[in-house]
Amino acid sequence: DAGVIQSPRHEVTEMGQEVTLRCKPISGHDYLFWYRQTMMRGLELLIYFNNNVPIDDSGMPEDRFSAKMPNASFSTLKIQPSEPRDSAVYFCASSTVADTQYFGPGTRLTVL
């Protein structure tokens, strides 16, 4: 298995632009998590899905952030409009109910 796949690996954009991050979980995993990592705040959960349904989005910072999981093999995290304070590494992770959470390689987002 290729593991959790994320794209792009790096994204540089200007303030106000829309950003879309993508994630493909490990096949057979029915939980998918989006985390954000910054030096100041550490690893923060943004949202997670079970069987493609959002379970907890209380970590989504504000309405500029949205996430979808249209099927079991794909999820997106969208920021519109982006702001410099959104600069961070965004990780996607997946798991089954009784297994380890496996992290993807992350997307390093820089908003200028």
Place this chain on the structure above:
Amino acid sequence: GENVEQHPSTLSVQEGDSAVIKCTYSDSASNYFPWYKQELGKRPQLIIDIRSNVGEKKDQRIAVTLNKTAKHFSLHITETQPEDSAVYFCAASPNSGYALNFGKGTSLLVTP
């Protein structure tokens, strides 16, 4: 919600010495406690985990202990090596399939 505190934030040891990282948690419903290692620029990777029905677990040079009454758990690394240098995160969750609440991380430096 769950609050996970991790100490120390930085730790420097000489090669061959032991390193101990401690975490406390607030939610008595938590019963799954993984530890992740994150090397610079890489994804967090699970190194060991423990569930609440076990007090201690060991894997070669790494061990984790759990005290559910006191709500704290610790990571012990013996005979440290330079390649152990990384940031270590503890986490707590009601189950391995649920979102993880991470500590802020401990930056471990092992000097030759």
